[in-house]
Amino acid sequence: KLKNELVELDKKHFIHPTSNMKQLQEEGPAFIFTEGDGIYLKDVEGRTLIDSLSSLWNVNIGHGREELGEVAKEQMGKLAFTSAFSNWSHEPIIRLAAEVAKWTPGDLNVTFFTSGGSEANDTAFKTVRHYWKINGKPEKKKIISRKKSYHGVAMGATSATGIPEFHTFTTSIAPDFYYVDSTIESLKEMIEKEGADTIAAFISEPVQGSGGVNLPEDSYFKEIRKICDENDILIISDEVICGFGRTGTNFGMENFGIVPDIITMAKGVTSGYAPLGGMVISEKLHKEIYEKTEGNFWHGYTYSGHPTAAAVALKNLEIIENENLIENVRTMGKHMLEGFEWIKEQNKQVIDVRGIGLLGAISLERESADVEPVTPKIVAEALKRGLICRAVVYDGQDTLAFAPPFIINKEQMDEMITIVNESIQAVL
Numbered sequence: 001k002l003k004n005e006l007v008e009l010d011k012k013h014f015i016h017p018t019s020n021m022k023q024l025q026e027e028g029p030a031f032i033f034t035e036g037d038g039i040y041l042k043d044v045e046g047r048t049l050i051d052s053l054s055s056l057w058n059v060n061i062g063h064g065r066e067e068l069g070e071v072a073k074e075q076m077g078k079l080a081f082t083s084a085f086s087n088w089s090h091e092p093i094i095r096l097a098a099e100v101a102k103w104t105p106g107d108l109n110v111t112f113f114t115s116g117g118s119e120a121n122d123t124a125f126k127t128v129r130h131y132w133k134i135n136g137k138p139e140k141k142k143i144i145s146r147k148k149s150y151h152g153v154a155m156g157a158t159s160a161t162g163i164p165e166f167h168t169f170t171t172s173i174a175p176d177f178y179y180v181d182s183t184i185e186s187l188k189e190m191i192e193k194e195g196a197d198t199i200a201a202f203i204s205e206p207v208q209g210s211g212g213v214n215l216p217e218d219s220y221f222k223e224i225r226k227i228c229d230e231n232d233i234l235i236i237s238d239e240v241i242c243g244f245g246r247t248g249t250n251f252g253m254e255n256f257g258i259v260p261d262i263i264t265m266a267k268g269v270t271s272g273y274a275p276l277g278g279m280v281i282s283e284k285l286h287k288e289i290y291e292k293t294e295g296n297f298w299h300g301y302t303y304s305g306h307p308t309a310a311a312v313a314l315k316n317l318e319i320i321e322n323e324n325l326i327e328n329v330r331t332m333g334k335h336m337l338e339g340f341e342w343i344k345e346q347n348k349q350v351i352d353v354r355g356i357g358l359l360g361a362i363s364l365e366r367e368s369a370d371v372e373p374v375t376p377k378i379v380a381e382a383l384k385r386g387l388i389c390r391a392v393v394y395d396g397q398d399t400l401a402f403a404p405p406f407i408i409n410k411e412q413m414d415e416m417i418t419i420v421n422e423s424i425q426a427v428l
């Protein structure tokens, strides 16, 4: 009864993010979640499901951690919200900015906060353009991103996103955004064609998430760093998924041996317990910006520094550290990949398995983009068996993506692998 009531209200009043609206009108939501505990979610029909994507690659410490609720309650009781606008400040955001600096590599020690990843990326795009402008090069404003990248849905973030489907929703995207293939040659050609003196920054996820968990070639980012240095192009690492431990290191780029000029982050900084993101810049950039900017840094959101979200983030980072969760990411990541290899041996249609830390994927054969993908059917089978995972079918792919919570244990990982294997075999 409750379910029917909620389904009707959902259909009538609620627009789901990134959804098939027609299908939702016909079928209603597939599940209505009510509770979470560790790696599990429960829905209104009483089903328990393994959340193998940490919801949206973000509930890294797992569901139902009451300490986060307690810390939010305490902060709300004291000072739920005030702004850090202009020359105001408050302790939670100061402490969080200082804490983030302990996690980030190099001299990336100064943070501007947002409510999420899209805003963080838009902030980075405006900041790099501002940076070149105050350095007497206002024509350096183009942003280069990679095909298959996902950077969010604010106007700049959606324009940088290299998954074409995201551009079909709006009739125009922002100017000065360009896309390259994930090869060194492609970036070189782009620089040659557009001219380094027109390019502000190159943005990339260390490992592309929504685009299908695509790992770079070993030397890729080192060569990118070299080319960008030679051409005065800043590197923005979009660590919204990879940041704070997902790939087994604090930040994803550490796996590939480079320090970017700017990091954007969100998701894992609070494990989703409060909406928060940010742009972290180097001390060098920060100094240049404050010394050379006349008047205001004309950019800020109401929630650029939310006290309650900051308190939650601090607690979340404390938990990740105190419970050695990044070490568990590495150990369980190995088990996950071994499990995927085993799945590949069982199923000849599996053409590739890959992973780094607790970010992984299984790709199935699909002859062309015109052929119907099978992974949506596998996802449906997995649901019947009690597991949530994601199908990535952009661009002719047929991929299953996984990003389980950092707290997953061996037994739970084995269960996840077993269900995935059974679901693949049920469909193929």
Ligand code: PLP
Residues within 6 Å of the ligand: 056, 115, 116, 117, 118, 119, 121, 150, 151, 152, 153, 205, 209, 210, 238, 239, 240, 241, 266, 267, 277
């Ligand atoms: N960047 C990456 C790599 C992401 O995966 C996402 C979200 O999935 C975003 C940016 C956008 O973040 P948000 O949805 O918080 O705006």
